[in-house]
Amino acid sequence: MAASRPSRARPFARRRLYGYAFVAPVVVFLCAIVVFPLGHAFWTSLLRVRGLRSTFVGFDNYVHVLSDDAFWHSLVISLAFTSIAVSLHMVLGLALALVLDTLKSARTALRIAFLSPWMVAPAVGATIWLWLLEPQFGVVNYLLRATGIVDAPIAWLGEQLLAFASIVAVDVWRGVPFVMLLMLAGLQTVPPEQYEAAAMDGASTWQRFRYVTWPNLRYLLIVATTLDVINTVRHYDIVGVMTAGGPAEATQVLPVLLYNTAFRGNRFGEAAAIGVLLLAIVLALSTFYIRVTRIGRDEVAR
């Protein structure tokens, strides 16, 4: 009896070893691209960095960042930008998906057309819009003046509210296609019998949407919204290229504040602290996402 235990344990230990060996490359890769940079960023946030020189200062950088008005201002701008942009992504994305779903002809061509902003790299798209919105020579002002809608050029990126609206608009232009695609996929999963039953009961278009489409898409919408929020709150490209946080910090979202603190301010320790705080926000949202997907899975299982 005692002699059989070691012989059963050895193959099991060997199988375990094989398991570790197969998982090891991925773990090493993840450590290299996620764990090490995160750890290094957190360590940097505990240092006062001046170029190639650094001194350990503990949590001083966090105290400095959290007591700086600029951080709270950027947080408010980030929250406003994220909530408005994501709301518009969802509303417009769902509306476009519903329209595309009902179309009988030119569906594929329209899908490609609507998806094209998403295919363009964000920085490239932002640069194109930067020139389109140029006050003196941009196409947008040219068309507005030519059609008599305005009689003087509009400084789209030169005034606080307009600049904020412009970056939201460009982000919506870029972000709606992805949501549209998700919703379109979700609409294909709605059982057609439910629509037939509703039609037989004499339901109007709105009632069909409210009692058939919406309940079937609800879970997908929540997932899409959470993912979109996580993506948008850490977005840098559009704002960085178009306004660099200006004018007068009106569009300085947290990622732009981080960039400006690091590369214009040469204060890498403080910038790392901003990054860690931003990570905390994204982690909180991710936790919410995981909870939502778990609830959704449980509901489906029931």
Added chain:
Amino acid sequence: MKILHRALVLSMAMAVPAFAQQPIVLQWQTANLTESQYEPIWKRTIAEFEAANPGIRIEPVLVARKDHWTKFVAAAQARQAPCIVTVDLTTAAYNGYLLPLDKYWNAEPAAFRNAWSKDILASARWKGELYGLPIWGGTYGEIYNRDMVVKAGLDPAKPPKTIDEYVAWGRKLTGTDHWALAVLGGKTDTTTRVLLTWIWANGGEAFNKDMTEATFAKDPKSLAAIKLYLGFAGKNGIAAPAPTTTNYLEQTNLFAQNKIATMRNAYWSVAKVVGDNPALKGRMFATPIPANVPNAPTLANVAASSISSSCKYPDAAWKFIKFDAGRKWQVERAVIANWMPLRNDVANDPAITADPMLAAFVRMGEHARSYPLPHPAWADIAANDIVDAVQKALLSPEKTDEIFRDLDVRVTRKLRDL
């Protein structure tokens, strides 16, 4: 197997000298390599240097102006910065990104060293050590579109000398869809450069002598100049609209398109404007900046070539820097790209004296303060704090006093936080 072994050994033996003969590759990064007026010159510079030095190859690093500093800092932090760079010297030296060059400088013969004045060299020193060789500069003056001036009924032979005279000219130069000037309020340090010229022209000071205190609002002449200049962008002002998005690029575009009649800029902007609108060649004139005090200083941007502290081949890098600083290239840059020479042995070169506008800018340089200002936090202050204050004041002019008082507090804190 034996044949394969012998073949392997033979090929390795042949490869060793090939590897040994690999040229030294030096990366060279300055924001100006992407400027069309400079491109033909730097390409020839590299070609001639490589022909004279077959063991050294120069690899230009092309980067957009607004990404230049970011790219350099990111590379420097990784100890992988290009060998030869032109950057904000004081900030870079303070952060340990640059190599002191005194060892190379002191080894040069006196004839070479005497081509630079002590004042010019001082702009490339930090804590007494030399961190760059000044290569070219840009003195700021007032450049006018002659045809627009004449059309407004003004006499190009009698340009404004005081600020009040300039404002009077400005009103006549402003009409429907064209303006006297552009107020720079975009998010680059060019905004700060032009603002400083207005402050100095009014006899004001933005900082105390040892750069430990900001006095934008504290100095009444400085504040008065700021209000006057930014006020040009008001509703019925004499400045083109959308100042908060106007940088050097937009300003020169407006000038090239005959939308603004004057631009406060360095001589290099003339080459840019002529490149955009060849019809303007010979149709401009330049004068010292109108000022309310005699011999008011203008601003002279001094660009120096430096060697990064992570450069593996500093001797070769110094060789290229010396070559690039030669008389021939100084004259070519002045005549073609309109970059002011900084060697004091080229001022009387026939190619320089034959250009009246260039000669005018050389004379203006006699009363100039070098820029960037010598403080390690300057890159941050100039491109962030001052620009934010200018933008806020442009958008809320009634709060200008408060905005610049806040700026004084903020900047003073940064100046003392070394």
